[in-house]
Amino acid sequence: MAKSQKICFVIMGFGKKTDHSTGKTLDLDKTYKNIIQPAVESAGYQCIRADEIQDAGLIDKSMYALLMQAELVVADISTFNPNAIYELGVRHAVKPYSTIVIKEEEGKIPFDLDHTRIFHYKHLGEDIGADESQRCQKELEEKIKIVTNSPLVDSPLYDFIKDINPPELPAAEYKKIIGDLAEKETHIFAIVEKAKDHMLEDEFVEAAKLWRKAAEMVPSEDYFLQQLALSIYKSKEPSEDTALTDALRVIEKLAPDGDSNDPETLGLTGAIYKRMWLSNSDIECLKRAIKYYEKGFQIRKDFYTGENYALCLDMMSKVEEDGNEKTYYLIAAKKARQQIIETLAYVKDAVDDGKCNIEFKWAFATLSNCYYGLGEVENGKKFEKLFLSLVEAKWEEATFQESKKKVIELTRS
Incomplete structure (x- = not known):
């Protein structure tokens, strides 16, 4: 993510x-x-x-x-x-x-x-x-x-001097200032801020144009290409299949032949292949999604790639005809979710101490889906509520709800 x-x-x-x-x-x-x-x-x-x-x-x-x-x-x-x-x-x-x-x-x-x-x-x-x-x-x-x-x-x-309140800059004024700078099309910082603003409003076509401009200005910055790929596949323009193909071309610049050790790049590549699988039912796309997600999870125990790795294993278990292989995928998915929960123990400890930090937003989403996947519904609801309290954009909630629905479907049937 x-x-x-x-x-x-x-x-x-x-x-x-x-x-x-x-x-x-x-x-x-x-x-x-x-x-x-x-x-x-x-x-x-x-x-x-x-x-x-x-x-x-x-x-x-x-x-x-x-x-x-x-x-x-x-x-x-x-x-x-x-x-x-x-x-x-x-x-x-x-x-x-x-x-x-x-x-x-x-x-x-x-x-x-x-x-x-x-x-x-x-x-x-x-x-x-x-x-x-x-x-x-x-x-x-x-x-x-x-x-x-x-x-x-x-x-x-x-x-x-105690008990004085700092002044606040109205959000609209800040956006206007950043927008003024972005109009000049020469300031990388302002262009990036404007692109983020479009993403918060689900305006992915506009965001992609700005991320492309930023990537052209600073070709060595992987982050810009990652955000460009994300915006392209989220846009679903001119069609979902075409957008996924275009996004894959962008992200492959960072991982030619799958050669990358960056969990963000691996996670995005896995996400594109996962969506291709959901769109065209090509089993090879699902296998590639598993490969990229698994590698991202192994490198740095990245919880986002780990969560999706487990989800794709559940998907594979539904199409696998061999009984032993089916059991393997189910067990591997369960172990991955348990490992993620252990890795995110510090987040659970922070919650127990009354802390609900914006930095934990996607960790909350992952914990929720992992608990749902393990059948621990109450814990799933607990972290879902925490995640929703921190959501900033419509697409964030939509992405979570899509994953939650798929997890419940796959693990309850």
């Missing part, structure tokens, strides 16, 4: 800047490319720097929108770039938490920030050493995950 990425907005200077307190010149682009961007993306965020959205007349609007809306902000205050300091102040004023301040280890810290916890790194000036880059990537990624999983107030304003 394709996952929508959270946004990290990066505040910092660009290019080579001099720290006047030390006289040292730093190439801040090296900091971004060697430390910040890889750490942020490894932690699961889409990393956006101001120069990636810069456009006359729009930079101020988009900057303020991102400072308010981004789930995470990383602010590099090295060299005390005035724009970066100002933007950090805005972020602290509008968001109580999820802001990480980083700085090159030398040089003074402004008085107003000397009480703030700051992540330090060592810059050589023209570049950053490989060992230092690796250390910082790992430690910054860990810090991001801590901030993500247990957000604490890190804004001095909200720390010192």
